[in-house]
Amino acid sequence: MDIRDLFHITLPVIQAPMAGSQNHQLAAAVSEAGGLGSIPAGMLNAETLDAELTAIAALTGKPYNLNFFCHLTPTEDATRNQAWLALLEPYLHEQGIDAGSIPTGATRKPFDAAMAEVLERHRPAVVSFHFGLPEPELLQRVKATGAKILSSATTLEEGRWLQAQGVDAVIAQGLEAGGHRGMFLSGDIDSQIGTFALLPQLAGTLDVPVIAAGGIADAAGVAAAKALGAAGVQVGTAYLLCDESRTSPLHRQALQSSAAEHTVLTTLFSGRPARGIVNRLMRELGPRPGAVPAFPLAGNAIASLRSKAEPAGIDHFSPLWAGQNVSGCQAIPAAQLTRALATGWQG
CATH class of the missing domain: 3.20.20.70 (Aldolase class I)
Incomplete structure (x- = not known):
């Protein structure tokens, strides 16, 4: 059948x-x-x-x-969350985001x-x-x-x-x-x-x-x-x-660029492995660093970074999901x- x-x-x-x-x-x-x-x-x-x-x-x-x-929705791990925010601190500072303003809980x-x-x-x-x-x-x-x-x-x-x-x-x-x-x-x-x-x-x-x-x-x-x-x-x-x-326009642009030739599995954007086009965050932190909180808790800090960067046309913190074959x-x-x-x- x-x-x-x-x-x-x-x-x-x-x-x-x-x-x-x-x-x-x-x-x-x-x-x-x-x-x-x-x-x-x-x-x-x-x-x-x-x-x-x-x-x-x-x-x-x-x-x-x-x-x-x-x-399964995970329990917040304060120690891991602090390590995650410390890893992201240079980017939060760059975008003018106070770590204390980032919401908690499952997205x-x-x-x-x-x-x-x-x-x-x-x-x-x-x-x-x-x-x-x-x-x-x-x-x-x-x-x-x-x-x-x-x-x-x-x-x-x-x-x-x-x-x-x-x-x-x-x-x-x-x-x-x-x-x-x-x-x-x-x-x-x-x-x-x-x-x-x-x-x-x-x-x-x-x-x-x-x-x-x-x-x-x-x-x-x-x-x-x-x-x-x-x-x-x-x-x-x-x-x-x-x-x-x-x-989104940024995602469309990436899909039609040479960047789409390189995708990796990353946990940076959600806490679970997902395949997307390599961008600055993945290059600089590595695709799956140990400090990333469990799925979906990583999404809070990433959403804060995206909300600042995307309106300025910056995709450094955006999950540009794509498979390995964008030819279609x-x-x-x-x-x-x-x-x-x-x-x-x-x-």
Whole structure:
């Protein structure tokens, strides 16, 4: 079974959820074209999520995917936070920011009962999770709506675990993918492998469909994923320049520059490994220094730096999320890109 049958769509292409770079408009455009658009909920609360789902319902009646993070919210570590602020002190001073003014607390919340209530009202066709799955009671509430359940696996072990929990399909997130790694059974970066190494392992082992993600930017990549056993593909980076995306001007500029040729996994912007274009902060501090607070607590100080620098056209402190293959990024309608990607499935 490929994902067209599973999700009742006509093109085997999922637009990856990309918090901060899109809203319902991109998701609706992809769904209307026959793919599966995705709405990221990792930075929303119940009220803003309800508004997003009301808005997409006004644009399309076709299936879409709603994506949540399901991390554990950490306890504040005062010692580590002090070390983090000390590491950032030269930049805070440069931008005229008093460290005492930086807010505390989690900037992203995991899927919870309030979100489940919104989901139950709107009943999206597909619900996906990053960083594993929510607690069983919450997961059962999602399943009770009739939604198909997806989650990302970055290793064969994670894929087996997800299948045992009853997901309907597994996303094989290769090392090339932009944004946050979905890793959840281990924090070992060395366990992470490329899409076309991970995909055949998962497809050859699991009984559920496996969706390829990471480094797929054109029809040729889609065809390669199909040949290696994928039931469909998930594409993110290639959509970042589309007309309906909300990618910031600084991010768009970076994607179209030679800087986009160099991406790394960094914890600097959130506390979890995520792939982005190398900028000043990564170069000067290293991509994964030891002082970074646990996810998502690092985001508070970074947000303060961004709020000062970005209006001045400075991207030194901005998470410029991108995968290793930006060749498919085009300033075109999302529907056009979706159809072009799907031609690789037909070939």
